[in-house]
Amino acid sequence: MLSLIDRSGLTHDAFAEQAGINGTKLSKALEGARRFTSLDLARIAEHCGVTVDWLITGEEPPLAVAARTTSGRAGRALNEARRFSTLRTDLTSLGIFRPALRIEAEPRGTLADTALARAAAAGYTVPGSNLIELVETVFDIDVAVIDAGVADGGFDGLAASTEDGQQIVLAATELPARQRFTLAHELGHLLAGDDQGFHLDQDVFAKEQMKDPTEMKANAFAAAFLMPEQWLRERVTAPFTREAFATLACELLVSPEALAYRLCDLRLIDAWARDQYKTLSAARAASLADQDDAFASRIAAARTLRPPGLLVRDAYSAYASGKATLRPYANLLGVDVDELVQSLEAGPTAPDAS
Numbered sequence: 019m020l021s022l023i024d025r026s027g028l029t030h031d032a033f034a035e036q037a038g039i040n041g042t043k044l045s046k047a048l049e050g051a052r053r054f055t056s057l058d059l060a061r062i063a064e065h066c067g068v069t070v071d072w073l074i075t076g077e078e079p080p081l082a083v084a085a086r087t088t089s090g091r092a093g094r095a096l097n098e099a100r101r102f103s104t105l106r107t108d109l110t111s112l113g114i115f116r117p118a119l120r121i122e123a124e125p126r127g128t129l130a131d132t133a134l135a136r137a138a139a140a141g142y143t144v145p146g147s148n149l150i151e152l153v154e155t156v157f158d159i160d161v162a163v164i165d166a167g168v169a170d171g172g173f174d175g176l177a178a179s180t181e182d183g184q185q186i187v188l189a190a191t192e193l194p195a196r197q198r199f200t201l202a203h204e205l206g207h208l209l210a211g212d213d214q215g216f217h218l219d220q221d222v223f224a225k226e227q228m229k230d231p232t233e234m235k236a237n238a239f240a241a242a243f244l245m246p247e248q249w250l251r252e253r254v255t256a257p258f259t260r261e262a263f264a265t266l267a268c269e270l271l272v273s274p275e276a277l278a279y280r281l282c283d284l285r286l287i288d289a290w291a292r293d294q295y296k297t298l299s300a301a302r303a304a305s306l307a308d309q310d311d312a313f314a315s316r317i318a319a320a321r322t323l324r325p326p327g328l329l330v331r332d333a334y335s336a337y338a339s340g341k342a343t344l345r346p347y348a349n350l351l352g353v354d355v356d357e358l359v360q361s362l363e364a365g366p367t368a369p370d371a372s
Contacts, residue, residue, distance in 0.1 A: 020048065022066045037065040038343060060108045060342055068104065091166040091173035091189070092220050098164050099178050099187045099216065102326050105333065105346055106160075106183045112341040114332050116158055116183040121209055129209055130242035133157075145249055145270045149201050150324070153186065159208060160185040160326035161201065177204040178216040184208050185326055194313075194320035195273040195300055196222075199240050206239030207232070244272055245280045254286045263295050264306035271316065274298035325350045 023033050030048070034041035038061045046052045054062075063073055106116070121132050137144055140156045150161045166173045166189040174196070175188045186204040191197050200222050207217045212232050222237070253266060267277045278296035281287045287295070298306075304313035330350050336342035344362075348355035 022062075022068070026066075037062050038345075057112075057342065060112060063104065063108055064346060092176075092218055095164060095166050095173050095176055095187050095189065096216075096218065098162065099176055099185060102160065102162060102185055102187070102329055103178055103180060103182075105350070106185070106329060107180065108346075109329075109332050109336055109342075110182040112336055114336055114341075116160075116328060116332070118179050118181065118184050118208075128239075128242060129206070130239050130246075133205070133209060133239075133243055134246055144243060144246065149198055149271075150327075153201065153205055154327050157205065157209070158184075158328070159205070160328045161188065161324070162186070162326040163188045163190050163197075163320075163322065163324040165190050165323055172220040174219050174222045175200040175204045176216060176218045177207045177212075179208055179211075180215075183328075185329075190321050190323055192317050192321060193300070194316040195271060195276070197320045198271055199244065199273070199276060202240035202243050203236045205243070206236040210235065210239070212236070241276065241280050241283075245270055245277060247284055250281065250284060250286060254281065258287065258291075260295070260298075261306050264298065264303035265309075267298075267300075267303045268307045268309045268312065273300055274303045325352070 031041040034044040039058050047054045137156050142152045153159050153161050173189050178185050203222050267274050275296040278292045282292035304310050333347040337344045345355050348358045
């Protein structure tokens with residue numbers, strides 16, 4: 019704590035004011051005359067960009083180290099993931115829990131089969147679904163879409179898991195099918211318990227990653243989860259034309275290339291048909307399926323930035339219950355905290371008497 023104050027170059031009173039706590043109480047806590055409250059610790063942690071655990075133990079988690087040492091688009095994404103993870107840890111310290119989920123593959127089944135069954139039990143069909151909503155609702159995993167910028171170094175997505183919760187961070191993109199596949203890929207990492215910390219994918223389709231068994235399993239999970247075998251077998255019937263293939267790709271919200279390989283792997287089409295269909299662009303497939311407007315909407319959605327939904331809800335819950343200030347919630351929404359306070363506290367507008 020003292021090292022943070024020293025690094026800030028501020029007096030104890032000035033530091034306390036900026037952190038939003040009482041200066042006298044800060045001094046007494048530093049002298050050992052009183053204990054820091056959980057709200058004090060949360061405010062100091064938020065102000066300094068560290069976790070409450072770090073304030074107490076002085077230990078820096080792997081995600082924080084990676085965020086500090088990685089540059090480019092991946093570095094920006096890691097910094098965002100660290101920010102979200104810090105807030106999640108702080109909320110846990112305030113009694114708002116979202117523990118990490120683990121699922122086991124059913125006997126004679128795959129992890130994707132188990133995940134599909136879990137989604138179905140919650141009333142979701144994966145093909146054509148809002149996958150971000152599904153992942154948050156069914157698997158209790160936060161999903162954020164960020165502007166990773168144009169700095170050197172690629173970034174598709176990352177998955178991070180701690181004792182306090184799990185998150186997936188995706189790059190905003192004009193390639194909706196790639197973003198959807200990345201989300202399923204990162205979900206596969208989390209459900210399999212890969213890395214037990216964080217997993218960064220700068221390019222989910224990079225050739226060197228295809229040699230990594232962990233990446234191969236995550237890609238296999240994504241393909242099976244997004245394009246379920248039984249669902250495909252019910253829809254691939256003769257004659258299976260280019261138009262029928264394009265319509266199927268649009269229904270599944272996947273790329274023609276991914277679908278072509280999946281159908282060939284399942285022996286629903288032969289290698290010749292695979293090589294013909296995989297060359298279709300997503301835009302051409304949408305045109306063949308008469309889905310141009312829907313495709314344009316999907317591009318706009320994939321470009322839309324999004325804070326982690328579960329974290330947003332929990333941050334507001336912490337504020338509403340008096341456990342935290344409104345600042346964390348405002349920061350997640352990217353709005354000015356004072357303006358947000360005015361909006362929340364404003365009464366109904368009186369009707370015009372005239």
